[in-house]
Amino acid sequence: MRYVEAGRSGNLLNRVVGWLTGRGLSLWGSQLVAVRGRKSGEWRTNPVNPLTMDGERYLVAPRGHTQWVRNLRAAEGRGELRLGSRVEPFTAVEVPDEGKPQILRAYLERWKFEVGLFFEGLDHHSSDADLLRVASGYPVFRLTSARYEAAS
Structure with missing residues (x-):
């Protein structure tokens, strides 16, 4: 299973972005996944x-089978997206x-500047065959708002 450690600079960046996002300041659409x-x-x-x-909304794990991915699987797809004090419960299906x-193509088109180094030379112009070749290393989850499910 593919898993890329964040490293010192990645951990620092995650902490800074996480801190800002937790206080309601989204950088480039960032949110916190809580599981x-x-x-x-x-x-x-x-x-x-x-x-x-x-x-449809999706979460992509550019660093592979990370701890949040493993936790989300163990939690049977239940989690929350958070931005400041706003909390949105969701269920996820892999x-x-x-x-x-x-999905990977759209993700790379939107965020290659931020996560491209985790995609080993691939970008939104890559062929379906190339993206399919690496797909198992990039977990993707389709999200459904738990609020909508409860109302149905």
Whole structure:
């Protein structure tokens, strides 16, 4: 399973972006994904860039099978998106690899400047075949607002 450590500069950047996002200042659309830890049960947060495409929202993990991804799987897709005091509960369904190329392309078109180094030379001009070749290393989740589910 592909997992890229954030490193010192990445950890520092995540802390700064997380701190600002937690106080309501979104940088380039950033939000915090909050998921209960699979061992501790405590809320864990990480800055993410939700993608809206064709009326659907997605979370992409550019560093691979990270802790927030593992926690989200263990929490059966239940989590929250946070921006300042605004909290939106969601449920997530993992997208199969064959459904990822268009989503990865849109994600790279929107955020390549920020996450491109994790995509090993790929960008939004990459072929479907190239994106499908690496898809298993980039978890993608389709989000549904839990508020809408409760109303249905």
